[in-house]
Amino acid sequence: MTSFDDRERAFEATFARDQEMAFRITARRNRLLGQWAAALMKLTPEETDSYAKGVVQADFEEAGDEDVIRKLVGDLTAAGVETDEATVRRALDERLVEARRQLMEAQ
Template sequence: MTIYDERERAAERQYVQMAEKPFRIRARRDKMLASWVATLLGRDIARCLEDIIEADFARGDEGVLKKLESDLAILGLSDTRNLIRHKMQKCFADAVRDVEGSVNQ
């Protein structure tokens, strides 16, 4: 293998990692959100995760927000939308740190 082949393969690996990163961050965020909502509602994490993933694929962040807003309505909390947005932002930031940390190892 020549040095050019090695460079090409390294560039391909880097491209794949860069392409996968947004998906991995979003998946990690969704898992954190599922854990949070499952704990609040006393539900199964896996089922909550399935629901969040479905909402995310169907309508993106707005779909996730509406799904969680609907789920948390039974708690009777005030300002649920802002609570969920804040939690989504925090989970996203934590997911970025987690994924960045795993890529750099």
């Protein structure tokens, strides 16, 4: 029975580590996405940092990426930046690749 228990604990540890990495990648992606949007809105470095943190926080409103996409499209449109949902989704995908790369290099 101990072999089974050991395997179960190892599986649980792997699962927890994978979930933590997925969370970190998503948070990094959202921060990079916030920085991208802030550059389009021509925010100052201080405003950019604050805005990027706000984008990370927006992801906690509901499951999935729709809350982040809605925030960015709304903020960019309000700032007078010509954009649409497809552009934001493409930027989100690009930042996901960059976030993964950054975290893999950091390990």
